[in-house]
Amino acid sequence: MDQFIIFFSFIIIIAAVMTIISFNPVHSVFWLVVLFINSSIFLISLGFDFLPLIIIIIYVGAITILFLFVIM
Numbered sequence: 001m002d003q004f005i006i007f008f009s010f011i012i013i014i015a016a017v018m019t020i021i022s023f024n025p026v027h028s029v030f031w032l033v034v035l036f037i038n039s040s041i042f043l044i045s046l047g048f049d050f051l052p053l054i055i056i057i058i059y060v061g062a063i064t065i066l067f068l069f070v071i072m
Contacts, residue, residue: 001045008042025071029064036060 015035022028036059040052 004045005042008038008045011038012042026068029067029071032067033060033064036064 012035015031015038019028019031019035022031036055040055043052
């Protein structure tokens with residue numbers, strides 16, 4: 001279980017850094033989606049149920065799609 005948490009923590013850090021340093025806005029939004037999904041998986045592995053589902057529905061489903069439509 002500890003290796004699972006360390007693995008997803010590492011992916012969350014990489015995705016956050018790539019979101020910031022990406023020059024292309026579409027790539028930045030892609031890394032933001034990866035960040036939200038991995039943070040939700042991380043919270044589910046810690047035992048939370050409601051918050052990760054809200055993160056996926058609101059942030060990935062609504063705000064990120066809105067960012068993509070605005071960029072395109």
